[in-house]
Amino acid sequence: MVRKKVQSLRCPTCRNLVLAGSENFPFCSERCRLIDLGKWASGGYVISTPITDPEMLESIADEHSRKKSDGGDESSEHER
Numbered sequence: 566m567v568r569k570k571v572q573s574l575r576c577p578t579c580r581n582l583v584l585a586g587s588e589n590f591p592f593c594s595e596r597c598r599l600i601d602l603g604k605w606a607s608g609g610y611v612i613s614t615p616i617t618d619p620e621m622l623e624s625i626a627d628e629h630s631r632k633k634s635d636g637g638d639e640s641s642e643h644e645r
Contacts, residue, residue: 572585576594578600
Protein backbone atom coordinates (compact mmCIF):
# COMPACT_ATOMS: atom_id res chain seq x y z
CA MET A 566 0.00 0.00 0.00
CA VAL A 567 1.45 3.34 -1.13
CA ARG A 568 0.31 6.43 0.70
CA LYS A 569 0.02 9.71 -1.13
CA LYS A 570 1.37 12.67 0.77
CA VAL A 571 -1.32 15.35 0.99
CA GLN A 572 0.17 18.82 0.71
CA SER A 573 -1.13 21.40 3.11
CA LEU A 574 -0.07 24.55 4.85
CA ARG A 575 -1.38 27.13 7.27
CA CYS A 576 -3.66 29.94 6.11
CA PRO A 577 -1.53 33.12 6.18
CA THR A 578 -4.38 35.05 7.81
CA CYS A 579 -5.85 32.81 10.51
CA ARG A 580 -3.30 29.95 10.61
CA ASN A 581 -5.93 27.19 10.05
CA LEU A 582 -4.71 24.12 8.17
CA VAL A 583 -5.55 24.26 4.42
CA LEU A 584 -5.25 21.40 1.92
CA ALA A 585 -3.56 22.11 -1.43
CA GLY A 586 -6.71 21.19 -3.37
CA SER A 587 -8.90 23.67 -1.51
CA GLU A 588 -10.86 26.22 -3.57
CA ASN A 589 -9.28 29.20 -1.77
CA PHE A 590 -5.76 27.77 -1.40
CA PRO A 591 -3.51 29.03 0.19
CA PHE A 592 -6.26 30.67 2.24
CA CYS A 593 -8.91 28.76 4.16
CA SER A 594 -11.78 30.99 3.03
CA GLU A 595 -12.78 33.96 0.88
CA ARG A 596 -12.85 36.06 4.06
CA CYS A 597 -9.18 35.36 4.80
CA ARG A 598 -8.30 36.01 1.14
CA LEU A 599 -9.98 39.45 1.31
CA ILE A 600 -8.33 40.31 4.63
CA ASP A 601 -4.94 39.57 3.06
CA LEU A 602 -5.80 41.63 -0.04
CA GLY A 603 -6.78 44.54 2.21
CA LYS A 604 -3.41 44.37 3.97
CA TRP A 605 -1.63 44.59 0.63
CA ALA A 606 -3.83 47.47 -0.57
CA SER A 607 -3.36 49.48 2.62
CA GLY A 608 0.41 49.04 2.67
CA GLY A 609 0.37 46.62 5.58
CA TYR A 610 2.93 44.43 3.84
CA VAL A 611 6.33 45.78 2.81
CA ILE A 612 9.52 44.32 1.40
CA SER A 613 11.88 44.53 4.32
CA THR A 614 15.19 44.14 2.53
CA PRO A 615 16.66 46.66 0.09
CA ILE A 616 16.82 45.86 -3.61
CA THR A 617 20.23 44.39 -4.42
CA ASP A 618 19.60 43.14 -7.96
CA PRO A 619 21.98 45.21 -10.16
CA GLU A 620 19.57 45.18 -13.14
CA MET A 621 16.70 46.42 -10.98
CA LEU A 622 18.85 49.18 -9.45
CA GLU A 623 19.97 50.25 -12.92
CA SER A 624 16.40 50.47 -14.24
CA ILE A 625 15.33 52.54 -11.20
CA ALA A 626 18.27 54.91 -11.73
CA ASP A 627 17.45 55.21 -15.45
CA GLU A 628 13.81 56.00 -14.70
CA HIS A 629 14.80 58.62 -12.12
CA SER A 630 17.24 60.36 -14.49
CA ARG A 631 14.66 60.25 -17.31
CA LYS A 632 12.09 61.98 -15.09
CA LYS A 633 14.59 64.67 -14.13
CA SER A 634 15.56 65.34 -17.75
CA ASP A 635 11.86 65.55 -18.75
CA GLY A 636 11.14 67.96 -15.92
CA GLY A 637 8.80 65.36 -14.45
CA ASP A 638 10.34 65.30 -10.98
CA GLU A 639 7.22 66.18 -9.00
CA SER A 640 9.02 66.66 -5.70
CA SER A 641 11.11 69.57 -7.05
CA GLU A 642 8.01 71.29 -8.48
CA HIS A 643 6.25 71.26 -5.08
CA GLU A 644 9.31 72.77 -3.38
CA ARG A 645 9.38 75.83 -5.65
